[in-house]
Amino acid sequence: MRESSSLHQKVQEMCDCYATNDPLKEMSRLQHQPDVDEAAIKWIALAILHGLNNNAEEISLEKTKSGSVRVVAEYRKTELPPPDNDIGDRIVAVLRDIIHVDSSQGESTLAFGFRNNSMELRLKTREEAGGRKITIGFP
Incomplete structure (x- = not known):
């Protein structure tokens, strides 16, 4: 896997790139995209943009x-x-790598900035009953 700081930077760059697009429309276009790594990073960026644009809690x-x-x-x-499923697996792996979580549960604050905005996102991960869950919390 690549260095997590570069993944973090790629997500921020993708947010900057898609800041004026409709995140939900772009997310729906990602289904079955062949480049799973790129699709995962783009999906994370679009989810962050959607959360920010719509005042989501998480x-x-x-x-x-x-x-x-x-x-x-x-x-x-x-x-x-x-x-x-493949993109979903990669999204979980990318976010876990960005916040440096190796165990089944973890939590971290992620300094995040793009364009003239900066904020702290809360990232939580946990595994239970054979499944995995990643949560992005917004300010």
């Missing part, structure tokens, strides 16, 4: 034991377009 991605992926944004319990 966005969670859950990968169940059966392999399905579910994404929920908490501001009014709305499901977002989920990535396919």
Whole structure:
């Protein structure tokens, strides 16, 4: 896996690139994209943009034991377009790598900036019942 600081930087750059686009529309276009690494980074950036644009409290991605992926944004319990399974796996791996989590549970604050904005995002990860969950908390 690549150095986590460069993954962090790529996510920020992707936010900058897609800041004026509709994040949900762009997320729905990621289904079955062949470059899983690029799709995961783009999906994370779009999820962050969606959360910021819509004043979300948090966005969670859950990968169940059966392999399905579910994404929920908490501001009014709305499901977002989920990535396919391979991209979902890679999203979890990228976020865990960015916050340096090697165990089944972890939590970290991530300094995040793009364009003229800067903020701290809360990232949490946990594994339970054979599934994994990553949550991005917004200020």
